[in-house]
Amino acid sequence: MxxxxxxxxxxxxxxxxxxxxxxxxxxxxxxxxxxxxxxxxxxxxxxRSINMALSDRGWNALEKAGLKEKVLTLTIPMYGRKIHDEHGKTSFIPYGKEGQAIYSIxxxxxxxxxxxxxxxxxxxxxxxxxxxxxxxxxxxxxxxxxxxxxxxxxxxxxxxxxxxxxxxxxxxxxxxxxxxxxEYITHGYKELSIPPTEDGEFAMDPNALHIWPRGSFMLIALPNPNKSFTCTLFLPFDGERVCFENIRDEKDVTSIFETYFDDAYKIMPNLKEEYFKNPTSALINxxxxxxxxxxxxxxxxxxxxxxxxxxxxxxxxxxxxxxxxxxxxxxxxxxxxxxxxxxxxxxxxxxxxxxxxxxxxFEEMRNEVSDPKFLIRKKIEAKLHSLYPKDWIPLYTMVTFSNMPYSEAYAQGKLQEKIMDKVMSSPLISQNWDKLDYEDILYQMDKAKAV
Amino acid sequence: MxxxxxxxxxxxxxxxxxxxxxxxxxxxxxxxxxxxxxxxxxxxxxxRSINMALSDRGWNALEKAGLKEKVLTLTIPMYGRKIHDEHGKTSFIPYGKEGQAIYSIxxxxxxxxxxxxxxxxxxxxxxxxxxxxxxxxxxxxxxxxxxxxxxxxxxxxxxxxxxxxxxxxxxxxxxxxxxxxxEYITHGYKELSIPPTEDGEFAMDPNALHIWPRGSFMLIALPNPNKSFTCTLFLPFDGERVCFENIRDEKDVTSIFETYFDDAYKIMPNLKEEYFKNPTSALINxxxxxxxxxxxxxxxxxxxxxxxxxxxxxxxxxxxxxxxxxxxxxxxxxxxxxxxxxxxxxxxxxxxxxxxxxxxxFEEMRNEVSDPKFLIRKKIEAKLHSLYPKDWIPLYTMVTFSNMPYSEAYAQGKLQEKIMDKVMSSPLISQNWDKLDYEDILYQMDKAKAV
Missing domain, CATH: 3.50.50.60 (FAD/NAD(P)-binding domain)
Structure with missing residues (x-):
């Protein structure tokens, strides 16, 4: 043997x-x-592969193996989420500070x-x-x-x-x-694509992760070096109006995409073919x-x-x-x-x-990101982080742009969430978010951490 | 084929x-x-078999199959828990109303x-x-x-x-x-036995489920028609002072039983042999x-x-x-x-x-049943049940002596638990449990159910 x-x-x-x-x-x-x-x-x-996004923990491990430089050439940096609303209007939410990115590969x-x-x-x-x-x-x-x-x-x-x-x-x-x-979640996914334009360029901003959040479902797109985007459609398998079970023919595909993802639809010439060729896959934890x-x-x-x-x-x-x-x-x-x-x-x-x-x-991506208050919340957290870079690190930053143990990031994130929920409950938050007592917010966080 | x-x-x-x-x-x-x-x-x-206890749901299914009478002859009714403290003193907690029993088989x-x-x-x-x-x-x-x-x-x-x-x-x-x-729990179990006495009688009261609750571990015993008892010892596998891992030889067995289960030890002549012959089994959910x-x-x-x-x-x-x-x-x-x-x-x-x-x-059996307050709690609930037989049915009764869906029993049990926690928090509860405003307790339950 x-x-x-x-x-x-x-x-x-x-x-x-x-x-x-x-x-x-x-x-x-x-x-x-x-x-x-x-x-x-x-x-x-x-x-059947959702594109990957390399972030600090991944880079850290690649660097130790001496592979960081080689891998970098295969990637495209994405500096934030680009949110597409139902009218095709977009807004940009940075992932971190200037220059911080996750890398599509x-x-x-x-x-x-x-x-x-x-x-x-x-x-x-x-x-x-x-x-x-x-x-x-x-x-x-x-x-x-x-x-x-x-x-x-x-x-x-x-x-x-x-x-x-x-x-x-x-x-x-x-x-x-x-x-x-x-444990399988109620949603499945299907890979689709946005090819380069006729003149060989990216059809959208390549330096962002594009999201079309629609509440119970969503579409996302990540850039590829060949100037295409790999898209992933996340829908419930069944039980809702918009779900995989209810999309039976090309007319259904067109109707859903025209209604909910019209700006994407216009740059997806192979949509109907891909929709029926590519499998619907499940998501497991x-x-x-x-x-x-x-x-x-x-x-x-x-x-x-x-x-x-x-x-x-x-x-x-x-x-x-x-x-x-x-x-x-x-x-x-x-x-x-x-x-x-x-x-x-x-x-x-x-x-x-x-x-x-x-x-x-998942809840945040398909739902909250389309809420104007979400953007304000992110801005308040970014300001807290710039004022107190060591004492208030947004959860996403701890997970993505640090090597802090996930469990610590999780625990701090839960404390931040409670404090931010309180901050966001002010009825005038949209107007005066920039004039809050930021020192007091930090004080609350210090108090919460001490318990 | x-x-x-x-x-x-x-x-x-x-x-x-x-x-x-x-x-x-x-x-x-x-x-x-x-x-x-x-x-x-x-x-x-x-x-490796924990003795079974037939209760209403089981009888109901056997009756439909026409088997109730035949099975009854194989069983011994147990009308309550008999709790053994560390000095061998026992107390009896009925499972339900007079005549209600679960049946050892x-x-x-x-x-x-x-x-x-x-x-x-x-x-x-x-x-x-x-x-x-x-x-x-x-x-x-x-x-x-x-x-x-x-x-x-x-x-x-x-x-x-x-x-x-x-x-x-x-x-x-x-x-x-x-x-x-x-999901395996931290505890395992081992089957042991208490044989009939020399004159061929049960060594303890046969019409009860005997429990020796000791906090992080316990021993139980159920009667058999041949006048023996089948005992089950539940201990943590490891990590605590009293655990299976720490019982290595006959001296360890003797020491644990003399210290914690002395009254049982005296009627378990085959203990040491059985302990090492019988497997230690795991418990799974x-x-x-x-x-x-x-x-x-x-x-x-x-x-x-x-x-x-x-x-x-x-x-x-x-x-x-x-x-x-x-x-x-x-x-x-x-x-x-x-x-x-x-x-x-x-x-x-x-x-x-x-x-x-x-x-x-499990927590209740190995821990709370030995708390004097547990007995009072059970008495208050029994009195509520006798005063309002339809509106306050103790959780154990709903599960064991009814065919109400388990999920409903669970939901009502959680409401009762909250109300009883409040009732039990009175510092004088041991003295005046019999003189409580029982109507008000029921009113609180009605209010909770209505939400």
């Missing part, structure tokens, strides 16, 4: 980056990926880069290798290759970065005292614990798949790798049970917090 | 009763059970009776038949029999009453938009939704496994059968998708409520 030092399940974004870290620690690293090698043009993942191209870098370092990548089963008593993987032949591989260490439908987690699910939750059993560990989406509404799924997974690597650095490559135990203990509360925030942010 | 009209997975208490109902509806019923036939003496389930003997009755009616019982897989697209079961040979069976209808580790639910788990949660896919349905623990602290797991499963049968009666045996859809829609909120109550009652 083949014996591996370390086996990583899944060569997605998290698995690839992790393999780079582990190789750099001097380990013999083997990565098993059920899909074919998508660098060879045989395979194209299409119509296409999953496919990014993944290829990471796999290339891993192979250059000597990571063994096995594509078309499906993990059928993991025996957690013996640390044996049962793997089927692309030709259908099966082999068993013993592995000293197994790390499952194999995503929301993780094979390693499925094995753990049968263990006594493994806690697990999978997964939480589980423990993440480890002896020398096997779950990481990334395999241990905490979140809905995409805070743009943190990939960033959080990269931060997982960063933190795990710090522990390997500290405790060495002969103390995996200790490393894994420390990792899950430190990290679980943070991934719980970001899973929760991602769920809550 | 064999073609079944209806296949029931699992011949446990729920599966057996369900098979009786379905046979009586004129269906050809096949039950697949992975365990051998325990009526044949080859197999004994031992050391041993799982094994009860299950044999139900299987016998099902076979008498012509149900086909297949023991030693393990369901390996369920193909939800084709409604095909893959089954391995006791000789290891495998067959595929098509079934028009499949009902999974195969418990907390359901094979049907495992198949559903892989379906998109199936929501699922499994399972919730999922939907419960159906086309003509396949989950029922009982397969769809909602609860912790045992409200004594409702079996009763709730029997009530599932009762309600399902009512729907079959109404819509016939040719409208399974409709019947299953109505069933899950009606029933889900009720099983959520009892799962939640079972979790909350």
């Amino acid at each position: 083949k014996k591996n030092e370390i086996s990583i399940l899944g060569s997605g974004l998290i698995g690839s980056l992790l393999s780079i870290y582990m190789k750099k620690r001097g380990l013999d690293v083997n990565v098993y990926e059920k899909r074919p090698d998508n660098r060879k043009g045989q395979y194209q993942e299409e119509g 296409s999953r496919g191209r990014f993944n290829q880069l990471l796999v290339d870098e891993a192979e250059k370092l000597g990571v063994n990548m096995f594509f078309g290798h499906k993990v059928e089963d993991v025996d957690l008593r013996t640390n044996e993987l049962t793997i089927t290759d692309a030709n259908g032949s099966q082999e068993k591989i013993f592995s000293n260490v197994i790390i499952g970065s194999d995503g929301a439908y993780s094979a390693l987690r499925n094995a753990m699910l049968k263990q006594v005292r493994f806690n697990y939750k999978q 997964i939480e589980c614990y423990p993440w480890m059993l002896k020398s096997a560990l779950l990481i990334g989406d395999a241990s905490h798949a979140m809905v995409p509404f805070y743009g943190q799924g990939m960033n959080c997974g990269f931060e997982d790798c960063f933190i795990l690597d710090e522990l390997v650095e500290k405790f060495g490559t002969n103390a995996w049970e200790l490393v894994f135990a420390k990792f899950q203990k430190k990290r679980k509360k943070d991934t719980d917090a970001i899973c929760q925030l991602a769920m809550e942010n | 064999k073609k079944n009209e209806i296949s029931i997975l699992g011949s446990g208490l729920i599966g057996s009763l369900l098979s009786i109902y379905m046979k009586k509806r004129g269906l050809d019923v096949n039950v697949y059970e992975k365990r051998p036939d325990n009526r044949k003496g080859q197999y004994q389930e031992e050391g 041993s799982r094994g003997r009860f299950n044999q009776l139900l299987v016998d009755e099902a076979e008498k009616l012509g149900v086909n019982m297949f023991f030693g038949h393990k369901v390996e897989d369920v193909d939800l697209r084709t409604n095909e079961l893959t089954i391995t029999d006791a000789n290891g040979s495998q067959e595929k069976i098509f079934s028009n209808v499949i009902i999974g009453s195969d418990g907390a580790y359901s094979a049907l639910r495992n198949a559903m788990l892989k379906q998109v938009r199936f929501n699922y949660k499994q 399972i919730e999922c939704y939907p419960w159906m896919l086309k003509s396949a349905l989950l029922i009982g623990d397969a769809s909602h496994a609860m912790v045992p602290f409200y004594g409702q797991g079996m009763n709730c499963g029997f009530e599932d059968c009762f309600i399902l049968d009512e729907l079959v009666e109404k819509f016939g045996t040719n409208a399974w998708e409709l019947v299953f859809a109505k069933f899950q829609k009606k029933r889900k909120k009720d099983t959520d409520a009892i799962c939640q109550l079972a979790m909350e009652n």
Whole structure:
């Protein structure tokens, strides 16, 4: 039987980056990926990937791996949300301070880069290798290759970065005292696109994340380097007037888009074709614990798949790798049970917090952003932040533009929310938001923190 | 390929009763059970079954199947909780009004009776038949029999009453938009026993459920017709001074029992042997939704496994059968998708409520019952109930001695709890509980209900 030092399940974004870290620690690293090698043009993942947005936590992890500069060339900075109302009027809400941005990147191209870098370092990548089963008593993987032949591989260490439908987690699910939750939300999504204009330019401002918030549903668009936008339509599956179930033919598509997204509709020539070609996908939230059993560990989406509404799924997974690597650095490559135990203990509360925030942010994105008061609220928070840069950091900034543990950001965010709710309840807030007693607001926050 | 009209997975208490109902509806019923036939003496389930307590919902379902009288002969009524303090002093808290009782019954003997009755009616019982897989697209079961040979069976209808580790639910788990949660609590349990005395009598009062509540842990005992008691010890697995992890040898067992359960210890001659022979088992809560896919349905623990602290797991499963049968009666045996859809829609909120109550009652059993104020609280509620029998029904009574939907009982219970917390906060409550303004308490409840 083949014996591996370390086996990583899944060569997605998290698995690839992790393999780079582990190789750099001097380990013999083997990565098993059920899909074919998508660098060879045989395979194209299409119509089901929400574009990614890299933010500080992600960059931080890439920088440690020496990849920041290379990845930067694949990205487009987005400095804020551009909100489109039903008449096509837009307004811009910055994400942070001037110059702060999140970076749009296409999953496919990014993944290829990471796999290339891993192979250059000597990571063994096995594509078309499906993990059928993991025996957690013996640390044996049962793997089927692309030709259908099966082999068993013993592995000293197994790390499952194999995503929301993780094979390693499925094995753990049968263990006594493994806690697990999978929860689908009421909404699904469908990928669509806005191609470049006839003269080869972006059809809208490329340096923003575009949102068409419509209450119970929404459309978003992120820029691509080829001057197209990748759009994602989020609708309830059923039960409401506007839902996937009620869109049956091209006339329904046209009618919905003309009514609710008319400015987008005018620049989506392939809408009807794409709508019926691309699948409608579901959105899942997964939480589980423990993440480890002896020398096997779950990481990334395999241990905490979140809905995409805070743009943190990939960033959080990269931060997982960063933190795990710090522990390997500290405790060495002969103390995996200790490393894994420390990792899950430190990290679980943070991934719980970001899973929760991602769920809550859906409400904000499809609803509140279109409320004029939301804009004022953001302005008050931005002013608080500029007056007291260390003592009032808006939640979005803590999550996106810092490496503060998610659970701390969550806790501070909840305190801020209460105080801001009170501030916003003033009937004259739209007129006098700029003349508030900002010192008193900060004082309330200090008091709340002290409790 | 064999073609079944209806296949029931699992011949446990729920599966057996369900098979009786379905046979009586004129269906050809096949039950697949992975365990051998325990009526044949080859197999004994031992050391891991908490004794069951039948209450109104269970009796109601048995009566409809014509089995109430037969089952009654296997039971012992328990009219209340007998609380044992650390000095061996006992106090009695009735469960309901005079004559109201829950009925202790041993799982094994009860299950044999139900299987016998099902076979008498012509149900086909297949023991030693393990369901390996369920193909939800084709409604095909893959089954391995006791000789290891495998067959595929098509079934028009499949009902999974195969418990907390359901094979049907495992198949559903892989379906998109199936929501699922499994949650282990921090405590485990171990079965022990108190044998009859030397002169062949019960060693304690047989008409009570005995509890030794000790805050973070407890011991309970239920009577058996052979004049023994089946005891269950609930301890945290780890992390506390008294926990399973810290009991390593016979000296530890003796020390814990002498210190905390001395009166029980004196009548447990086989304690040390049983402690190390019997397994330590975990306690799981399972919730999922939907419960159906086309003509396949989950029922009982397969769809909602609860912790045992409200004594409702079996009763709730029997009530599932009762309600399902009512729907079959109404819509016939040719409208399974409709019947299953109505069933899950009606029933889900009720099983959520009892799962939640079972979790909350653990705290009450191991902690509050030993507080003198708890006894007063129960007395006040009993008096309210006797004064206003329709308008103030204690939560335990609604759950145990009525067929009111669990969700309604839960909602009313929460209102009562708030009012009683206020009543109990009076500093003189121990002295003057009998002289309260009971009319006013009821008025507060009426007001709360009206909101």
